[in-house]
Amino acid sequence: MRQTYAVVRLGDFKANLHAVRFRIGDARLMAIVKADAYGHGLVPVARAAEEAGADWLGVALAEEGAQLRAAGIRLPILILAGSNAGETSLAVENGLTLTIFTPGHLTIAQEAAKRAGRLADAHLKLDTGMNRIGVKDEAALLEMLRLIQGCPDIRLSGGFTHFASADSPDPTQTDRQLARFNRLITLLPPGLLLHTSGTSALLSRPDARFGMVRAGLALYGYAGVDSPVPLVPVLSWMAEITHVKTVAPGETVSYGAIFTATRPTRLATIAAGYGDGLNRLRSNRGTVLIGGRRCPIVGRVCMDQTMADVTDAGPVSPGDPAVLIGRQGGEAITADEIARELGTIPYEVLLQITARVPRDYR
Numbered sequence: 001m002r003q004t005y006a007v008v009r010l011g012d013f014k015a016n017l018h019a020v021r022f023r024i025g026d027a028r029l030m031a032i033v034k035a036d037a038y039g040h041g042l043v044p045v046a047r048a049a050e051e052a053g054a055d056w057l058g059v060a061l062a063e064e065g066a067q068l069r070a071a072g073i074r075l076p077i078l079i080l081a082g083s084n085a086g087e088t089s090l091a092v093e094n095g096l097t098l099t100i101f102t103p104g105h106l107t108i109a110q111e112a113a114k115r116a117g118r119l120a121d122a123h124l125k126l127d128t129g130m131n132r133i134g135v136k137d138e139a140a141l142l143e144m145l146r147l148i149q150g151c152p153d154i155r156l157s158g159g160f161t162h163f164a165s166a167d168s169p170d171p172t173q174t175d176r177q178l179a180r181f182n183r184l185i186t187l188l189p190p191g192l193l194l195h196t197s198g199t200s201a202l203l204s205r206p207d208a209r210f211g212m213v214r215a216g217l218a219l220y221g222y223a224g225v226d227s228p229v230p231l232v233p234v235l236s237w238m239a240e241i242t243h244v245k246t247v248a249p250g251e252t253v254s255y256g257a258i259f260t261a262t263r264p265t266r267l268a269t270i271a272a273g274y275g276d277g278l279n280r281l282r283s284n285r286g287t288v289l290i291g292g293r294r295c296p297i298v299g300r301v302c303m304d305q306t307m308a309d310v311t312d313a314g315p316v317s318p319g320d321p322a323v324l325i326g327r328q329g330g331e332a333i334t335a336d337e338i339a340r341e342l343g344t345i346p347y348e349v350l351l352q353i354t355a356r357v358p359r360d361y362r
Contacts, residue, residue: 003271004239005358007326008040012232013219014052019229020215021053024202027209030056030195032216034064034080039350040220040235041359043071049219050075058214062087065096078123078158082133088112092120097157101125101134106147106154113153123158124188128180129173130164141187158193159185163208166200167224174201178208200224222336222346233334236326237353239272241290242305244316253307254299259284267298268310270322275303277353278324281342288322291315292329295322325349 021029031054032038037045046057046068057077059065065077078097079087082105089112091098098109100122113120124144127134135141148156161181165173181196195212197205202213204225217224221233246266253259253267268290274280278301286297288308295308310316325333335346342349 002356002358003242004237004276004324005360006353007236007238007360007362008044009232009234009236009362010044010048011362012221013040013045013048013234016219016221016231016234017049017052017054017215019231020202020213020218023229024209024213028055028193028212030054030058030078030212030214031219032058032080032198032214033068034058034060035351036355038217038220038347039353041361042067043073044359044361046073046075047071056212058216059096062090062094062096066090066094069094069096076121082125084108085112088120089115092116092118095121097121097123099123099125099133100154101127101144103144103147106144106151109154110151119153119155121155121157123160123193124156126159126161126181126184128161128177128184130162130177132162134161135184138184138187141184145187145189156189156192158195158212159188160195163196163198163201166198166205174205174208178205203227203229217347220350222334224346233326235335235350235353237272237324237357238321238326239270239276239306239324241268241316241318241320241322242271243269243318244310245269252299254283254302256300259299263311265298265309266311266313266316267307268295268313268316268320268322270306270308270324271304272322272324272357273302273304273306275354276357278306279338279342279349279352282338286338286341287333288324289326289328289331289333290320290322292331294331294333 031049033046036042085108088108092112109120125134127136194210197208197213199218221231247261280301283300287294291313293313298309335349338349339346
């Protein structure tokens with residue numbers, strides 16, 4: 001095992017999925033596993049989702065879906081973004097569901113399906129106010145539906161939108177988008193699988209569940225809103241202490257000499273840095289857990305190593321573990337906490353843990 005590694009507890013992932021499943025009642029559950037399952041590992045997490053009873057999987061790229069098919073995953077898989085010609089062909093060949101929202105998507109999908117000799121399954125994306133992708137208005141939607149009638153090798157099986165502010169305490173934007181979605185779907189053919197809600201909305205907006213919800217961050221243990229269901233962070237990140245030394249008052253630490261010791265200071269060098277995903281903005285401001293105590297990061301975070309002040313941490317020796325994300329003793333550092341510290345979101349914190357940090361699945 002490398003000197004820094006992440007533990008991914010698939011049992012906790014399954015427990016989170018079951019908690020969400022209980023919350024959503026009869027709606028189907030799509031487990032979002034895009035971006036390497038938010039840094040947790042695409043194939044192991046998708047297998048865990050399948051074992052735990054997920055109905056669908058959501059990815060961002062046809063390549064992600066193809067990788068899951070190669071691993072033997074048989075669940076329906078939706079590509080949540082628009083695809084170009086190459087990705088569309090890969091999607092059709094692997095039985096993935098496309099997201100469509102322009103006439104160009106229809107042309108590409110029809111051609112790919114005809115070449116492959118199989119139907120191209122598709123969900124229609126409706127833009128209700130996110131203004132990212134999707135069919136924007138009634139006229140464009142009616143034109144898309146007309147064009148679909150002329151594509152015998154495309155099967156339209158679903159329709160969906162995405163909320164821009166479901167994690168906001170102010171419901172105005174979500175109310176507006178939901179009303180817009182309810183108007184647009186009156187134009188759709190009956191029987192489509194409709195979905196609008198990601199993690200925040202599925203936890204807080206029962207009026208927006210429709211036939212399926214898209215559970216993302218909640219499955220990894222974070223909610224984005226006050227969660228009415230118990231969620232457990234799935235990933236912990238540890239790094240080994242490689243060196244312990246004492247510096248005198250007046251000595252500086254690391255690049256740029258931005259930390260100066262004001263007392264005899266015992267330092268632990270930790271085998272992780274920004275090359276592993278420990279954000280450099282945490283220099284002189286973040287903490288790690290050593291010996292069950294919070295120890296401040298001092299000096300610049302380096303590419304491969306980081307220093308922490310362990311003066312008050314009790315006995316510390318090379319080989320001891322430092323916890324970067326997770327629990328040690330009675331203390332815990334979460335991706336939520338780090339996100340607040342950096343002014344970002346837990347998604348980014350989890351995704352910043354780089355591929356050179358091995359994942360240990362338990």
